[in-house]
Amino acid sequence: MNHQPIKFAGLLLFISIISAFCIANFVGADSSKNTSGYAWSENIGWVSFNNSSDGSSINYGVNIDSVTGNLSGHAWSENIGWVSFNRADAGNPPTAPFNGGSGPIAQYNKSTGEVIGWMRVLANGGGWDGWIKSYNITLDINGDWHGYAWSDLVVGWLSFNSAEGGGSSYKITSAGVVNQPPTVSGLTVSGQNYCSTPYHYFSWTYSDVDGDPQTKFDFQVDNNSDFSSLEVNRTINTSAVNQSVIVSVPNIANQLNYNTTYYWRVKVYDGETDSGWIEGSSFTTEKHQYPDVNFNWSPTQPDIDQETIFTDLAAVYGSTKSVWAWTFQDGNPATSGAQNPIVQFSSVGGKQITLEVTDSDGYTCSNNSMILQIQAELPNWQEK
Structure with missing residues (x-):
């Protein structure tokens, strides 16, 4: 004859009687806890993790x-009474982990997402020590528990989520425990400074519901949408939310080429987890370099009202010059659209000259840094 069901039923009855005496005298519970909901055992029924449940x-x-991830407090079952996560009333677990005599008896590991360790039914007896051990318990991103705990007597398998345990809907949830991943939004890119040192400027907005700062980011740019041949690949430990990448000829590592469509993405970190890759809008660099504007004049130190010839020395790339726009401070004429104009100045002193060149593709750059010095004409002395 099989006496195991009778033994189990008797043991459960014994524990239920003890738990009935414990509930009136138990004073170690506290409602200011972050874990709630129900677990389920085929043997003992529901286990509540918070009186709010x-x-x-x-x-x-x-x-x-x-x-720290340390677990503490108590759960309750109407059949077996208080289930403790405290070493103070549960004692030392029978085997590893946490059987060293101090510290927690159960702990959440933020790196792995696992809950490992023990809990103990305080109304144990009748040959059962009351220990229940975790068995592949994990917390998902929402703080919902998954997996089981196990005791070879009375409890059997204890399920923490109906997603695995089946039956009616139930779960244990811990609020504010699992680090929420940061998010990235507002990704923008713009071309800058094509008339001198061209670059593209990338920026984004970092957010974290936990208030954790950005600790680093990964930044990638590729001319393939699948990011299979990275042109730019950077990992930078900083809270900065922007990057600049130079456009150059010839193209070199970690720089961009002209007349090329690129794809870019960023991944941010908060010290514990990351946002995953977030892609910005694709962009195309300009067809070629912008005009490199320069000029000179003759004579180099003209007199008042002396004809001064200005010579365009601008270089264009991949196109031809189409428009010249000169401006002469105190000059006659004051402006000119000729490539190499002739100008006279009617007063002495420094004069600012500006040349703006537009190529046949509509790219425009200017140079206004040159100062022309006009000197008074020396008197024409004659010997007697």
Whole structure:
């Protein structure tokens, strides 16, 4: 004859009687806990992890410390009574982990997302020590528990989520414990400074619901949409939310080429997790370099009203010059659209000259840094 079901039923009855005496005298529970909901066992039924779950007037709950990950507090079962996560009343676990005599008896590992360790039914007896051990318990991004705990007597398998345990909907949830990944938004890119040192400027907005700062970012640019042949690949440990990439000829590592469509993406980190890759809009660099504007004049030190010839020395790339726009301070004429104009100045001193060149593709650059010095004409002395 199989006496195991009779033994189990008797043991459960014994524990239920003990738990009935414990509930009135138990004072270690606390409702200020971040873990709530129900777990389920085919043998003992529901286990509540917070009085907010079952509506009890007795304050209790289970907590996961947001810094250390240590579990504490108590759960409740109407069949087996209090289930403790505290070493103070549970004692030392029978085997590893956490059987060293101090510290927590259960802990959440932020790196792996696992809950490892023990809990103990305080109304144990009848040959059962009351220990229940975690078995592949994990927390998802929402703080919902998944997996099981196990005890070879009374409890059997204890399921923390109906996603695995089946039956009616239930779960254990820990609020504010699992680090939420940062997010990236507002990705923008713009071409800058094509008339001198051209570059593209990339920026984004970093956000984190936990308030964690950005600790680093990955930044990639490629001329393939699948990012299979990276032109730019950077990992930078900073809270900065922007990057600049030079456009050059010839193209070299970590720089961009002209007349090329690029794709870019960024991944940000908060110290514990990352946002995943977020792509910005594709962009195309300009067809070729912008005009490199320069000029000279003759004579180099003209007199008042002396004809001065200005010579265009601008270089254009991949196109031809189409428009010249000269401006002469105190000059006659004051402006000119000729390539090499002749100008006279009617007063002495420094004169600012500006040349703006537009090529046949519509790219425009200017040079206004040159100062022409006009000197007074020396008197024409004659010997007698």
